[in-house]
Amino acid sequence: MKNRLKVLRAERDWSQADLAERLKVSRQSVNAIETGKYDPSLPLAFKIAGLFDMAIEDIFLKE
């Protein structure tokens, strides 16, 4: 699944480690989600959406 995580993160000038700290996950998790290697669970997707104050479908896109 594609996502806009890297762009949204870059807009806020956050590193992967910064985002990982805010989400309370590992930096490897952020990297895996950004590169599309791993699709987050619904709770984590909601957490990400909440952090960026956006809807899930505005961050995670259909292929």
Place this chain on the structure above:
Amino acid sequence: MNQTDERGQQAPKQAIPPSMKRYFWRIAIFMIAYMAILIGGLSLKNSANPPEGIFAYALAILTALPICGVFWAVFRLLVEMEDEYQRFLVAKQIMIATAVTLCAATIWQFLNVYDLAQEGPQWLGVLWLVMFGIAGGIVRWRA
């Protein structure tokens, strides 16, 4: 060792999660217990008066229990891991180890059926643990 993120900056070293700390402690305790029981048990077995009957059975099972504890520690790690992506990687690691062990056991068993191997599958638990270690490297290398 700190890793470098995509901006070329040194990512801060992440603390070891509590679930991993508990896992390492559990593994250390079970391995120390295993070594102590194994050395003591083999010394008894090779002594002038080796245990017999129910005592021999008890000693054999007692030696196996710490290894069973290692399996328990691995599956508890899967339950307790805080990070869902890391949990996903450990689940993959377990699946690879299980698949390879079951394939090896099946092939070995049929070699035995066709009289091409002297004995049937043995030490499958140890094989699983070795494969679990190897799979860990593969899964994280590909992650």
